[in-house]
Amino acid sequence: MTYKENAKNYMENYGLGIGDKIKVNKEDISYTGILLDRPEDADDGYLVIKLSSGYNIGVAIENTTAELIEKGEKPKIGFGETEIPHDDSKQNISIVSTGGTVSSVIDYRTGAVHPAFTASDLVKANPELLDYANYNVKALYNILSEDMKPEYWVKAAEEIANDISDGADGVVIAHGTDTMHYTSAALSFMLKTPVPIIITGAQRSSDRPSSDANINLIDSVIAAKSDLAEVCVCMHGSLNDEYTYLHKGTKVRKMHTSRRDTFRSINAQPIAKIQNRKVSINPEYNYTKRGANELELNTSIEEKVGFIKSFPGISKDYIEYHIDKGYKGLVIEGTGLGHVPNDLIDSFKRAQDENIPVIMTSQCLYGRVNMNVYSTGRNILDVGVISGIDMTPETTYVKLCWALGQSDDYAEVKEIMQTNVAGEFGEKSTIKDFLN
Amino acid sequence: MTYKENAKNYMENYGLGIGDKIKVNKEDISYTGILLDRPEDADDGYLVIKLSSGYNIGVAIENTTAELIEKGEKPKIGFGETEIPHDDSKQNISIVSTGGTVSSVIDYRTGAVHPAFTASDLVKANPELLDYANYNVKALYNILSEDMKPEYWVKAAEEIANDISDGADGVVIAHGTDTMHYTSAALSFMLKTPVPIIITGAQRSSDRPSSDANINLIDSVIAAKSDLAEVCVCMHGSLNDEYTYLHKGTKVRKMHTSRRDTFRSINAQPIAKIQNRKVSINPEYNYTKRGANELELNTSIEEKVGFIKSFPGISKDYIEYHIDKGYKGLVIEGTGLGHVPNDLIDSFKRAQDENIPVIMTSQCLYGRVNMNVYSTGRNILDVGVISGIDMTPETTYVKLCWALGQSDDYAEVKEIMQTNVAGEFGEKSTIKDFLN
Incomplete structure (x- = not known):
């Protein structure tokens, strides 16, 4: 104690x-x-x-x-003990904690939240977890997710691959919510997986000294035991604890600063709903089944990738700065269908001349980039800018880091960006999947 | 002809x-x-x-x-004529065209769209407009909105103020959709208006050779004749032509690359719905009535404002670059409740030391910034970063340009940023206004 x-x-x-x-x-x-x-x-x-x-x-x-x-029963996990009980009849789930609110402790004196729990504390704080699986728990980091860096994605992917090699039937990653969708995209590109890889966290509003980690964690374990061998985000589906959604790791985004149901599939539907500890996979979604893929790990990434939002006062100097500083690729969050002020296009031409891929996304978030409609878009296409299709800007950024890790050849990187590596873009128009 | x-x-x-x-x-x-x-x-x-x-x-x-x-009646507007008929019994609406799809012509040979219509062409192409008002039409610019610059906001505000001084009963601005919400925010800060100022446009999907300008323009004129003396965006409320919404100029954002109902109120409800040519104002919204304000024009702005999105690989050099280059203020699109990697905080301190206000917004878009919850947020607050509250990142950027036009004193700019100048932030939590 x-x-x-x-x-x-x-x-x-x-x-x-x-x-x-x-x-x-x-x-x-x-x-x-x-x-x-x-x-x-x-x-x-x-x-x-x-x-x-x-x-x-x-x-x-x-x-x-x-x-x-x-008087309570003797706690299942043995408070004060470090050993977690093992039951041979249950599946083995690996829990990797990276920190974040889900594995944080609130300082009840000041009201501030610090990352402090260890991974085994996660299980102790949520003893119902023991009903569902055996756990191999480890704390990989203990940081808030705003401090995640691309190099940490690599270490997390390696750790997960090790756990799967060692026989984990599924992996749950506890992660801060701020950049969870960046990490879920990175793991999607870095890992081909024979078992579910589920990323979860907690969204805590400032006005309540409580954690919503409980249902997110339990449902993540349920998902990790399921037949869905993909990288998914598992988070609240509504304002209460009624159900959670599984979102494809490349198609999800944090959309609200404080709501529990902040994570939303963008230009896509959630893959599955979990309610009453039961996973219902969207019948329209053609998922990868447990065991269909061999484990593959490919963590080569390029960290020198710029991520630039366009706006009415933006100067071409900002693009030039990235080229001068040796950035290897740029993701632009353009306006509308994928536009920037025409002033910037000369600098995109320079990027092309210097073998620096530039990928266009939209700050609208929803809908597809289409640079064929307006004269500006055509001018942008003419200098070799590559469409981000209907990927989120964040997934596009992560994918470009990964694509530049695979090749430094412009044409090859373009080919990778236009290949659907991990379900990161829709093949068809997604006009119906709006604000859902 | x-x-x-x-x-x-x-x-x-x-x-x-x-x-x-x-x-x-x-x-x-x-x-x-x-x-x-x-x-x-x-x-x-x-x-x-x-x-x-x-x-x-x-x-x-x-x-x-x-x-x-x-056989048609003789067209009301006299095709081939430049004079638009006048009817003393009708209100006088000024239409200012800045270009954009609403005032564009498609090249039916190539399918590309160019800004080409003059403002009077707008009326000729939508002759039903003549049923509702008299028009004073002028083409201020003829550009696609991705090429709008802060200096153009100033010219537009001046033109609108002139029209109101000259007796316009309402003003309609035809504008490209890409940056419409930046312009609507700018006009909201620059103008106090005794009459409605309505910004509208058209959202054209690439696959149909048609313009949805018709209902948007007509409903904008209906709004411009109404009692709602505010700067609003008027755009489709659904995928069909059934109704339009009026959104507060500071609370609206383009959320889809191609849908007609792309404009959405963020952390707010639309102000009004227009259906069958009738304006229904949201009864919960306490609007400014026609004539309640005297006309005031305040177009002082600072254009040297940076707008930076945070992401896992961001370098503090991004912040340093803006300080070195003489930027007068920075808007950060942080993660979650308003966070960035802790690595960046020293550079925010430098900005504070050099009298450069830094405003924090969230790339979640929905919800309020709250830097009091987590240790990172508190560290960010400690170096003088100012909360963007629940403003969109785009409105925050525009407001900071305007605030720095009013004062170069850090404390005064902070005071302006935290004052509700044009309904740009909600006074209460907006947890319910999510994805609507």
Whole structure:
């Protein structure tokens, strides 16, 4: 047990043990739930309680009284132990934690959130996980996802490939939400997988001291046990805990700063819905079945790729800067069907002359790039700019990093960008898949 | 009349005149509609026909036969004339054309679209407009909107202010869709208006030789005659021609590359719906009534503003470059609640030290920036970065250009950015206004 001093005394005073159902009474509010153990480095003076909703909250014990509602069973995972129980009848799921809110601890004193949980803490904080699988858990990083870098994608892909080689029946990656879709795209390009690879996280709104990691994690494990051998993002499908969606790793994007259902398939439908622990795959989606692919790992990437948003005041100097600085490729977030001010086109010509692929995407996010409609688009095509088709700008950026890792030949990179490597673009118009 | 040679001979041959209802028969398709006059500089060999849907199409006459269905009335506008009729009982609407698809002509030979119509051509191509108002039409620019620059916003605002001073009861701006929302935001900050200022355009999908300008223009005129004295965008509300929406000029964004209903209110509801030529204002929206404001024009802007999207491989050199190059302000499109890699924060500190305001927005687009939740956000706040609240990144960029035009003092710019100048941010959480 990691409770110390004040909290420990308080527990002894009221006869509370970890795993017990307890009630903590404040002046005008009371909390009832299962008393959990807490991370090693958390502040003293708080108890962590799992509410019946599955949310874990921290309750400051100052000026409270407590009561024991029901003595708990001995916790399955053995709080305070590092070993996770093993059951030969269950599948083996590897959980790789990279940090992020899903594996963070809130500092209940300041309200700020720090990445702090270890991967095994994830299981301890969500003991229902033990009903579904055996776990091999490891903490690869402990960072918030805004600090993910392309080199970390490589290490994560290698770790996942190792786990699959070692016999994992599925892999769950706990990840911060900010850049989860960049990482899911990177893993999609880097790995051909015989088993599901599911990326999940938690979206926590600032006004509630709770984590929505519970259902996302459990449903990710359900997905990781399924027949869907693809890289997917598993996150809330609505504002409540009713169901989650699996989104294709290359077709998904974080669309809201704080909602739990922030992740959305762009120019595509979700691959599957998970409700009541059951995966329902979209019947229109032709998925890759477990075991259909051999494991392949290809992590060669080029990190010197620029990512530029076009806007009315943009200067061609900004494109020139990237060329001068030795960037190997550029992704442009253009306007509309894939446009930039005509002023910039000379600089795209220079990029072409210097063997630097430039890929055009749209800041509209939805719909397809089509540079054949307007005179500007045709001028842009004339200087060798390559269409991002209906890929998100973020997936296009990740794909260009990967494509430039495969080849430094302009024509070959163009060929890769126009080949559907990991379902990253739709073959047909996606006009119906709008704001869904 | 501007038909010449082949087309003129063809019309004489079949006894067709402008304004007549005609039918053109091809081998396997026929078109019935009103024969329109055509722009001066268009190619020979095509007739322009207005279908009953309101769409104008170009029909190549080669290998066709034609028949006269019904002789037309003398066209109201006098085709071939430059004078537009005036009716003292109607309101006076100023139409300012800046170019874009709404005022473009398709080259029916190549399928490409060029900005070519003059503003009076707009009325000629949409004669129903004459039922609703008198028009003062002028072509301010003739460009596609990707070539709009901040200095053009200034000229447009000045022109609009002149028209209002000269007695216009409302102003309609015809504009390309790519950057329409940047311009609508700019006009919102630059103008306090006693009359409606309505920006409209057309979204043309590459696969159909038709323009959806008709209903957008007519509904814009209806809006310009209304009681809503604000800067609004008027565009299709659905895939068909059933209704249009009025969106607040600071809260709107192009969200699809090709759909007609591409413009969407972000973190807000549309202000009004226009159906069957009737404006229904959202009852929850507290609008500014006609005449409530005196006309005020404030076009001071700073054009040297950078607009940077954050991504996993971004280098702090991006920020340093903008500081070195003398940029006066930066807008960051961060991830999630408003984050960037911690590597960049030192450069934000340098920006602060050099009196360069940095404004944080989110590439999620939906939801509010909140840098108080995570440690990264707090670090970013500590170096003076200013929240973009729930403004779109594009509106934030435009607002910072304008704010830096009002003051070069950091504290004053911060004060302006946090003041709701033109309804650009919501006072409350907008969690419900998601993907609508």
